[in-house]
Amino acid sequence: MAARKTQAKKASAKKAPAKKTKASAPKKSGPEEVAEYLKQLEHPLKAEIEAVRELILGANRKIAERVKWNAPSFYYQQDLAAFHLRPRDCVHVVFVFPQGTMPADRFGFLEGDYKDRRMARFRSMAEIQEHKAGLVKLVNHWVRAIDQLSAA
Template identity: 40%
Template sequence: MILFNDHNRHLSTFYKMAKKQSDPEKVIEFMTQLRHPLKKEIEAVRDIIKNTDTRISERIKWAAPSYYYKEDLVTFNHRAQDCVHLIFHHPNIEKINSPILEGNFVSRRMTYLRNMDEIMAQKTEIERIMKQLIAYLEEE
């Protein structure tokens, strides 16, 4: 038999009142805690991706910000400290040709952006890739 004392009631009330974080809130918390030499650049790429299409949503996947519309599209990889590394991991990425998409992996391509100048120079290309992935999903 469990007896409730004032402390237990307080904890029970606390847990009931505790709000589960939304996916965007989890990303904001993640970014607040992120220690990375290119954090400003990562934020810039996040903004580019999120502002490409209002249907794109953000969440944490593989311990990093990830973006999806109907299906997963692209996720950051923060292990590299000298670049912003994006992993495009939707099968349709194989259909998209772009100078910033590297590798010949099944259902994956990588993008490496080294600084803010490079990010701004590739903004239109990042947007084009994201729009094309969404267009493919709309066709399915």
């Protein structure tokens, strides 16, 4: 009986052959993920979504993008904003602010009184153009706030 247990232990101690796995495709970069996401997106305000995306990315070279929370989002060291694409009547963007960096709405388009975020809703290309300068200022305010937090 003891001999059988010893043989069983020896047999189980042998390593099983490694399973072969298929080579996985290289992970896409954030901009590649977003481009693919937007290519497949069906939304009545798709052109407006892409215009807001270009404004945010163009506002400051430090801003990067990726797909997070099942939507295109923007970040620089921390999350900045994400599209909320369920509404079909507007381009809804959620801006997230680190503690103590919430700006007063001197930009003219932020909504809500949440502790750590504000919303923006753009219903047309004309509305996006109307708030273009404010959106660029907001993004740069956010980047400066992050830089100040990092330096502290």
